[in-house]
Amino acid sequence: MKSFKVTEFNAPLTEVDIATPKPEGTQVLLKVKAAGVCHSDLHIWEGGYDLGHGRKPLSLKDRGVSLPLTMGHETVGEVVALGPDAKGVAVGDVRLVYPWLGCGECATCKAGDENMCIVKPNSIGVYCDGGYADHITVRHPRYLLDLKGLDPVTAAPYACSGVTTYSAIKKLESILDQPIVIFGAGGLGLMALSILKAMGGKGAIVVDIDESKRKPAEDAGALGFVNGAAPDALQQIAAKAGRPVLGAIDLVGNAATAQLGFDCLSKGGKLVMVGLFGGGAPWALPLIPIKAITIQGSYVGNLRETQELIDLVREKKIAPIPVTRMPLTKADAALNDLKKGKLVGRAVL
Secondary structure, rough: OOOEEEEOOOOOEEEEEEEOOOOOOOOOEEEEEEEEEEEHHHHHHHHHEOOOOOOEEOOOOOOOOOOOOOOOOEEEEEEEEEEEOOOOOOOEEEEEEEEOOOOOOOOOOOOOHHHHOOOOOOOEOOOOOOEEEEEEEEEOOHOOOOOEOOOHHHHHHHHHHHHHHHHHEEEEEEHHOOOOEEEEOOOHHHHHHHHHHHOOOEEEEEEEHHHHHHHHHHOOOOOOEOOOOOHHHHHHHHHHHHHOEEEEEEEOOHHHHHHHHHOOOEEEEEEEEOOOOOOOOOOOOOHHHHHHHEEOOOOOOOOOHHHHHHHHHHHOOOOOOOOOOOOOHHHHHHHHHHHOOOOOOHHHH
């Protein structure tokens, strides 16, 4: 079994060869067919998050992330072996791996929200080894979703960018009959546009500071594109919306996007924070009650939402986001391309 591991933060990945593991109990062993390279992987690679306001960065080591670690939480694999207690899948099945595992025993996990577990998070590719490898072990078949013929390479991002944006959009479900604003036109932004359309939404104005992302956003169905660095960005958003804005999704998550997202909302609006770029909250506190704004965090999505998304993709024939296919041996190059903003959509190993 070959894998590419983070053995030191901010250092090149290390190629590791070990004996291919044998699944035990309810475990399932899959041969990896595709592994998406997500922006969250950059934070893991770098070892933490910028909290802004002069605070000490949030260390992933303090959050229980230990090295060496094989990253990769957007994984599709083919079942090659089953533990003696694994039921419901068969050798040869091609499945999307749901990665956002919890302890499985607390009230939150038993309610179906393992992604929100605080007792013992076990997210694949974050707390335990993920898809930057030629094999992956998953602890139970219930975390393996049937793709039913969907392309493994373009479907892999549904495990994170897909379910993350789907869950965020659902938090604005009551206002999707009017334009919303989406900050970020990378892989998540393009995914959000296609999912929003499939959910019957009016559409979104997309805000990004990279002009090269204008055409991909427009091709994906954006109602308009605004350069967030423009001095009149707020006025442009209002003009393109044509009515008060009641919903915004920040897929970037830095001080500038959070401020513009807050400012573009009308009274009673909701800002859904998704991105983990980093920084401190920029809002003037009196304006939160004065505008009666709701600021809600959204962290990936649960297993049920992931299945809903796969069903929606199949039912509505949602077009996949652009992907750059790269061999597993180029995992380092993919991370560096992502860090430099060279990628449109997603790199998939």
